[in-house]
Amino acid sequence: MISNSDLLYLLMSRKPWHSLPQPFYNDPDVYQADLRNIWQRDWIFAAPSAELPKTGSYITLEIGEASVIIVRGADRIIRAFHNSCRHRGSRICAAHKGTAPKLVCPYHQWTYDLDGKLLWAREMGDDFDPSAHGLGLVHCREISGMVYICLAEDAPDTSALETQAARYLGPHDVANLKVAHQSSIIEQANWKLVLENNRECYHCSGSHPSLCVTFPDDPNLVGADDSTTSNMGRAHVDRCEAAGLPSKYVIDPSERWRFVRIPFLGQGVSYTLDGKAAVSKRIGSVPFDNAGSCLFFHYPNTWNHFLSDHVLTFRVLPIGPQQTQVTTTWLVHKDAEEGRDYDLKRLTEVWINTNDEDRRIVEENQRGINSPAYLPGPYSKAQEGGVNQFVDWYCRTMHTALMGPARIAAE
Structure with a gap:
């Protein structure tokens, strides 16, 4: 079994703005350390x-x-x-x-x-x-x-998350929606590769033709930085805020979770192949159709999209060192009827396609990392700020868990 000191050495050996050393992606002992120090401690x-x-x-x-x-x-x-x-x-x-x-x-x-x-x-x-x-x-x-x-004996405080979730997710009235569809796929890759892939759109234009009909791949909108660094993002945030829809970028001081609302491309209002609404019944109190998507991530296992016509939740669960379950749930207005207010294929096809494309991407990533030739590579500061932010969070979280608060304070 890998020792805490060995894990700390591996963590400290990672270069800034670089991917992790190989064992973090395929070693069974590191996987067990992830379970102990993150999955069994965090929400x-x-x-x-x-x-x-x-x-x-x-x-x-x-x-x-x-x-x-x-x-x-x-x-x-x-x-x-x-x-x-x-x-x-x-x-x-x-x-x-x-x-x-x-x-x-x-x-x-x-x-x-x-x-x-x-x-x-x-x-x-x-x-x-x-x-x-x-x-x-x-x-x-x-x-x-x-x-x-x-699963921890003492759970971390959730008050700050609850406050911001009420502001950003409240207008979507998630508790009063209903499940229209759910899919669950198994990806033959480490859970961190699944999260890393989600945290950038460097790959989107070449891999996600359905998604890119309406989803902007501008890293200033979808990366780790404030979306208002983009002119399009700033105008959208200002318009939504003026209508009483919280939209400005907000992130937890520990960087575990984040909310931000981004626009769709052009006249798009939903994740559909024609850009039009997938569901005719608007949800909650969202004031207009083209409210874009409120992006919410919470490490270690979820990213989510809150739209005017439906909500998408994504749940990641580790199954093994190189195996991860990804579950996607489509939520619609509780009174929306399939066949009248929405067509199920039209509602789900963009993200069913995107999920399968992402599965193939991360599985090829895992195969390449397993090669004895793998060496951690540099991230693009223009495109992969979100990946670096996630990996930095992972390293800090593991370091704190392995060292303990008393030793951290003494350093």
Whole structure:
């Protein structure tokens, strides 16, 4: 097993504005360190709350060896629990999603309420205390219609994120949308390569013909820097702000999350092949069709697009050192009807194409990195500021976790 000192040495060996050393992309021990120090400590985007529309709606997630149930209770609150029976540890829910009035372990039928309380356990004796055997709680927050979980004993504070999410995502009324479609693909690449690819559009014009019909590949709009450095971005932000739609670039001091609203190209108002709206019913209180897209990322596992006619959420989950699951969810007005207010193929085709194109890109990237000839290469300061920002965040986060706050303070 790779030691913390070895990991620190690898982190310190990375040159500024360069990609990471090879082990960060393919080494099983580094992957386990990622799980311990990031995925089991930080808030992880789990699902839009619209994916859990009614009492008993649940999904399950796997983060490393940790299996988690996320369920909506009778009180409408969404909670998360370890997917492990308090009897002999069997997994309670094997399905990825479903609806159930109670959570019942299939092994010996121990039965839990949707709030995690143990309701029934057969023949356990008079001295058995059901109240001491409820499901193990996992930190869970619903933030402006997006559900996050945290596996850590003490979860990081979310107050600043909640404040900004209410401003930027509130007009899209995410909690009152519905799921029109969801796709999940497996990419044969390390999770960091998936995030790196998302954080730049250097590759877009040559790889994403459908996306580039309306999505601008200007790095001043979609990179790490303030979009108002672009004339088009500044005019769009000013117009939206004047209409009461928060749009200015804002980023967490730790650079874990960011919000910014960018325009579409030309007269485009949505991600469609003709640039026209994909859904006829505008969502929330967005004041006009050409509001562009509010881009929201939250490391380590999500980027999202909030439009006037629909919302796209993207969830990244690591499966192995060189395997990652990417789940995309299309959300529309809760009263929108397929076939009347939107055509499903038209709504989804741009990002289904784009996701498959990105899958091929990152898989080829992984294959090239696995070569013994791989050496970390330099980033373009004009085009890959977002990639560098993500990799810098990753290195700082890992360094802090490996060193510990006391040693960091002493340096």
